[in-house]
Amino acid sequence: MLKVLIPTIMLFPTIWLTSPKWLWTTTTAHSLLIASISLMWFKWTSETGWTSSNTYLATDPLSTPLLVLTCWLLPLMILASQNHINPEPISRQRLYITLLASLQTFLIMAFGATEIIMFYIMFEATLIPTLIIITRWGNQTERLNAGTYFLFYTLAGSLPLLVALLLLQQSTGTLSMLVLQYSQPLQLNSWGHMIWWAACLIAFLVKMPLYGVHLWLPKAHVEAPVAGSMVLAAVLLKLGGYGMMRMMVMLDPLSKELAYPFIILALWGIIMTGSICLRQTDLKSLIAYSSVSHMGLVAGGILIQTPWGFSGAIILMIAHGLVSSALFCLANTAYERTHSRTMILARGLQIIFPLTAVWWFIANLANLALPPLPNLMGELMIITTLFNWSPWTILLTGLGTLITAGYSLYMFLMSQRGPTPNHITGLQPFHTREHLLMTLHLIPVILLVTKPELMWGWCY
Amino acid sequence: MASRLSRVWPTLSRVRVSAALGSRCVSQTPKSSASSAAVASDLQPVSPAAQDSHGHAEVSPFEKNPDFHGFHHHDSFVDEWNMRLAFFFGISVAIVIGGTFIHYLPDHGMRQWARREAERLIKQRESEGLPLMTENYYDPSTIVLPSSGEE
Numbered sequence: 001m002l003k004v005l006i007p008t009i010m011l012f013p014t015i016w017l018t019s020p021k022w023l024w025t026t027t028t029a030h031s032l033l034i035a036s037i038s039l040m041w042f043k044w045t046s047e048t049g050w051t052s053s054n055t056y057l058a059t060d061p062l063s064t065p066l067l068v069l070t071c072w073l074l075p076l077m078i079l080a081s082q083n084h085i086n087p088e089p090i091s092r093q094r095l096y097i098t099l100l101a102s103l104q105t106f107l108i109m110a111f112g113a114t115e116i117i118m119f120y121i122m123f124e125a126t127l128i129p130t131l132i133i134i135t136r137w138g139n140q141t142e143r144l145n146a147g148t149y150f151l152f153y154t155l156a157g158s159l160p161l162l163v164a165l166l167l168l169q170q171s172t173g174t175l176s177m178l179v180l181q182y183s184q185p186l187q188l189n190s191w192g193h194m195i196w197w198a199a200c201l202i203a204f205l206v207k208m209p210l211y212g213v214h215l216w217l218p219k220a221h222v223e224a225p226v227a228g229s230m231v232l233a234a235v236l237l238k239l240g241g242y243g244m245m246r247m248m249v250m251l252d253p254l255s256k257e258l259a260y261p262f263i264i265l266a267l268w269g270i271i272m273t274g275s276i277c278l279r280q281t282d283l284k285s286l287i288a289y290s291s292v293s294h295m296g297l298v299a300g301g302i303l304i305q306t307p308w309g310f311s312g313a314i315i316l317m318i319a320h321g322l323v324s325s326a327l328f329c330l331a332n333t334a335y336e337r338t339h340s341r342t343m344i345l346a347r348g349l350q351i352i353f354p355l356t357a358v359w360w361f362i363a364n365l366a367n368l369a370l371p372p373l374p375n376l377m378g379e380l381m382i383i384t385t386l387f388n389w390s391p392w393t394i395l396l397t398g399l400g401t402l403i404t405a406g407y408s409l410y411m412f413l414m415s416q417r418g419p420t421p422n423h424i425t426g427l428q429p430f431h432t433r434e435h436l437l438m439t440l441h442l443i444p445v446i447l448l449v450t451k452p453e454l455m456w457g458w459c460y
Numbered sequence: 461m462a463s464r465l466s467r468v469w470p471t472l473s474r475v476r477v478s479a480a481l482g483s484r485c486v487s488q489t490p491k492s493s494a495s496s497a498a499v500a501s502d503l504q505p506v507s508p509a510a511q512d513s514h515g516h517a518e519v520s521p522f523e524k525n526p527d528f529h530g531f532h533h534h535d536s537f538v539d540e541w542n543m544r545l546a547f548f549f550g551i552s553v554a555i556v557i558g559g560t561f562i563h564y565l566p567d568h569g570m571r572q573w574a575r576r577e578a579e580r581l582i583k584q585r586e587s588e589g590l591p592l593m594t595e596n597y598y599d600p601s602t603i604v605l606p607s608s609g610e611e
Contacts, residue, residue: 451562
């Protein structure tokens, strides 16, 4: 764990001491090296449990894919931001990369934490760099509103979580995940216990987000600059899923009844947010609502608490992280050229940018869960486990899959196909950097088809 | 409806987008034409060195440096080396070497072994004519049950 954490902390001297000419080169190379080293986490030393060299930070088959995704995303964020941050004064550029690197550090410590309180502190700590990125570098005045929604939705959810964790510490004497997984089932039979159950999960449901409390997400994703959108969609949402999976261990047997309304909300959210996607005019907003839709499926899979549900949730989280981030990068390339997120403004791009049309095509196919990509595998596992729980859910999940295919194709056809308007022909050609960014997003998704057991988690 | 829009749209888009794009289109018609009379950018005269909010000049960076890779606008040396290092560390190191490392990871949880063992046993039992699996996990004669009717 330290062999990745120390180089990540050493990113800060790299950022501040490199000469301005080579800043982006060195940070890109440094973070790609960290990403390569992070692949060593896949070598689990124990067959069933945690891999750790100390009691504070450990990895297990649930946290490892998310950790590797986090480490992979930092160089991609740096690549994506290089163009629009470059004109700014050098110290502000350094500050921007510092915020990204500090997010990385907090996220590694969050996913690697063995104490739930440490996870909670890191979970909260990630809010600060993200808030600064959204409100300082966002492009429209709505970014202030977006930052407020983002901050207060998450905080309002996580304050009950703090109280619940302190209560848990009081009753069990420990908050170490290593120990709690073996503790006796708690006596959960009163109304107070039910409120405690809800308090444990609300923070993560807001973060995922669950449909009823999802309003912060479209605002935050749309107003954030590209690196902010990438990290939000790819990793920060998964913090919610990861937290839920860790907490579920202790929340039985109440979860059998109490999960019911949340599963229904999640499923209904898939349909509703999918339908909203079909009516969007703003490209980033469409991708943001698509994220809510996919994460609704993940939330449903986690709340079901079966091995297939958990495995499907992890697979879908990883696959969605990569693909959603790729879509935001593509949307940003259109935004940097036209300075507008309106979809009908940047349409008919295939004739002008043929290779980029390939990336748009693959990213949208992945988004609509094309086999054999892991997006489909995760979705199928979750749909199957939901069907096993109640056959009626197939109506909602099936319709959700249909609508997902609908809006993904709508996004592709609207941006790529059709007659090219006259104002598009003057746009700048695509840079090597942007093509590299897309390949670095999409090649891992395709490679994961060949070795899905990296993502199956510890339930299988 | 769509045909009406497609007739109106080109003019609308030219007005709106040229206001937004302003100085960044490579081919620029003279500003004295009638259609640009309503364009907002006419209010501030556009010069070739005009910069938009992101500091991009009116001229595309590909004019000065045809091998522009998108990494550094003014220094082609830094731009080229940034591209080389990004590709090397991103693809050759992370994806190729990292991918090879992942490919050769040991069989975690003995899942691949379990599949091979199952196939081997199936083949063996089918050739010997034995049933694939016995119904009882434990030998029933070894199970001692309490007799019914007592306590």
